[in-house]
Amino acid sequence: MRIIVQKVSQASVDVVPESPQDEPFTPQSIGPGYMLLVGVADADGAEQVSWLARKIAHLRVFEDENGKMNRSLLDVGGEVLSISQFTLFADVRKGNRPGFTGAGKPDHAERIWHGFNEELASYGVVVREGRFGAHMQVSLTNDGPVTISYDTDVLMK
Template sequence: MKVVLQRCKEAKVVVNDEIVGEIGRGFTLLVGFQDGDTEQSCDWMAEKIVHLRVFEDENEKMNRSLLDEVGSILSVSQFTLYGDCTKGRRPNFMKAAKPAEAEALYDYFNKVLRDKGVQVATGIFGEMMDVSLVNEGPVTLILEK
C-alpha cells in the first residue's frame, strides 16, 4: 500500500463536472494498492496517518496531528502509484492490485479512517477525476506499508 499525503488548506475532486468530494483543512491522500496488500495494511496506514504530527503548534514546530487539528481527509484512489517506469516509455502497472481487490481495500481503508473520527470525502473509484488542492507548507509525504 502506498499513500501520497499532502497537507492542504482545501481540496476537492470533480467527476463529470460535478464536485463529488470536498474538504477544508486536512490531508489529501492519493491511495494505491498492490498485490498482497491486506486489511492489516490499511489498519496500519490509517493509524499512522491520523497520528502523524505534521501540523504546527504555537511554537511553529510540527507537533500536532490531524486529530489534534480536527482536520478532514480527501481520499482518492490512485493505481498509477504502482506504475513501473524503469523500462520503455509507457508505465507498467502489473504490480497494482486488480480493480476489485483494490476497491474493496480502498473502501475498507476509508471506513477505518472514519471509525477513527475523521471526516473523509472521496472520489469515485475507477472514474476519471480532476483533483485540486492548496498544498499547505508545502508538506508532502510518501508512506508505504
Template sequence: MKVVVQRAKDATVSVEGSIVGSIDYGLMLLVGVTHSDTVEDVKYIADKIANLRIFEDEDEKMNLSLLDVKGQILSVSQFTLYGDCRKGRRPNFMDAAKPEHAKEVYELFNQKLRSKGLTVSTGQFGAMMDVKFTNVGPVTLIVDSKD
C-alpha cells in the same frame, strides 16, 4: 499499500464537472493498492496517517496530528502510484491491484479512518477525476506499508 499524503488548505475532486468530494482543511490522500495488501496494511496506514505529526503547533513546529487539529481527509484512489517506470517510456502497472481487490481495500481504508473519528470525503473509484487542492507548506510525504 502506498499513500501520498499532502497537507491541504482545501481540496476538491470532481467527476464530469460535478464535485463529488471536498474538504476545508486537512490532508489530501492519493491511495494506491497492490495485489498483496491486506487488512493489516490498511490498519497500519490508517493509524500512521491519522497520527502523523505534520501540522504546526503554536511554536510553528510540526507536532500536531490530523486528529489534534480536527482536520478532514480527501481520499482519492490512485492506481498509478504502482506504475513502474524503470524500463522503457511507458509505465508498467502490473503491481497495481485488480479493480475488485483495490476497491475493497480502498473502501476498508476509508472506513478505518472514519472509525477514528475523522471526516473522510472521497473521489469516485475507477472514474476519471479532476483533483484540485492547495498544498500548505508544501508538505508531501509517502507512506508505504511495505517499507
C-alpha cells in the same frame, strides 16, 4: 499499499463523466487536512489498512503554538480527501510507457481502498472520497508544502 499524503488548506474532486449515462457524482471538498492518493496492491489487506490508518491519523505535521510540526489531524480536527490512485504502482524501468501490473486487481483494490477510508473514519476523521476507477479532476492547495509518502512494502518489514 502506497499512499501520498499532502497537507492541504483545501482540496476538492469532481468526476469527468465519460458518457451521459454515467451515474451522477456530487463534487467533494475539504478544508484543512490531508489529500491522500491511495494505491493498492493485490497483497494488501487488513494489516496494511490498519497500520496506515493509524499512522496517518496520528501523523504530526500541523503546527503547534510554537510553530513546530507537532499536531496531528486528530488534534486539529482536519478532514481527508481520499483518491484511489493505481498509477502509484507505475513501473517506469523500461521504455517510456509505464506498466501497472503491480497495481491491485480492481475489485480487490476498491474493497481495500474503501476499507482504509472506513478505518480512518473510525478515528473520528471526516473522510470524503473520489470515485474509484473514474476520470477525476482534483484540485488542492498544498500547505507548507508538506508531502509525505508511505509504502507498506518498505515500512512494514
